[in-house]
Amino acid sequence: MKTIMRVGVDLSKNVFVVYGVDERDQSVVKRTLKRAELLSFFAQLEPSLVGMEAGSGAHHWARELLKLGHDARIMDPRLVAPYRSQGRTGKNDANDAQAICEAVGRPHMRFVPIKDPEQQAILLIHRVRKGIVNEQNRIANQLRGLLAEFGVVMPQGLESLKRVWSNTRQRYADAVPVLAGSEFDRLYARLGELHAEILRYDRRINAHVRTDVRARRLTEIHGVGPITASAIVATIGNGRDFKNGRQFAAWLGLTPKQFSTGGRTILGKITKRGDTYLRTLLIHGGRSELMYVHRREDPKSQWATRLRETKPWNKAAVALANKHARMIWSILAKEQFA
Secondary structure (H helix, E strand, C coil): CCCCCCCCCECCCCCEEEEEECCCCCCCEEEEEHHHHHHHHHHHHCCEEEEECCCCCHHHHHHHHHHHCEEEEEEEEHHHHHHHCHHHCHHHHHHCCCCCCHHHCCCCCCCCCCCHHHHHHHHHHHHHHHHHHHHHHHHHHHHHHHHHHHCCCCCCCCCHHHHHHHHHHHHHHCCHHHHHHHHHHHHHHHHHHHHHHHHHHHHHHHHHHCHHHEEEEEEHCCCCCCHHHHHHHHHHHHCCCCHHHHHHHHHCCCCEEEEEECCCCEEEEECCCHHHHHHHHHHHHHHHHHHCCCCCCCHHHHHHHHHHHHHCCCHHHHHHHHHHHHHHHHHHHHHCCC
8 A cells, every 4th residue: 555644534423434645645545434443444554644524523533543643633624615626516425535635734724623531521511501501591582482472571681580570470370371370380490490500510610610720810811701711721722723812813703804805905794713602702701891891990901991982892892802812822822820
């Protein structure tokens, strides 16, 4: 077998497609492997550059390939798609593996940091918590909508709903059938159960922050709370996969889109690329800090105060989130934990 320099692997649950090229970019291997055969196949190869798309199991396989001496890289599938030779119409496992092999060799390709099992465990807690929060919001909206069918209008927001619930229950007790009333009570009780679960996950996240010096240091930034700090540390680790804070902010989708023509550059809305969860947390943190910056005298707060006075609220919140992202990268990459 010729020397394989670069390999693309199309991952799935049980069947994997491998495409490899030599130093002249000539195809030397095209194989379909079962799950049990993948590691034994790579164990027989000389160390090479191996690319795969981010998805279920990608971090596990990347760690295993690193143990075998290969240079494993994970990429966003959206960045791989342009390298598929037949475009959208030719999407299949073989073409995907070939596109991955081509993309991983590009000099300016952006890669996803490979996470260790501890990082994945923390992110698992965040994902479960986010699912419970979504379910809580869904049930609250369902309860509000069903009550409106009987002429009972509830205020928006979970806290507002809880404040007026006892009075509302007395109002609809005589206005709705007993069968409907029992269902309303059950839905409201479910909201209480979900809230208790969310608090339990919050305590686990807070415990992680207390034991991780990096996350604890990030919480010293105004607008970065325990949930944001924990999620960022679990996602990017020491942040050294990014060259600078600007690149990290761009990876999060917190930089504006650019359209240039004839030497003229037009900046649009933010790109919203990258990790949606982290971007959302940082923007929420920016909104929260904007409410209190006028009470502080430090340079960042003074800058944010001027920003709030001259820019729309959401635009100012995104700008503050971008600044927080750069500060976070600096702290993690330069190990400013003292």
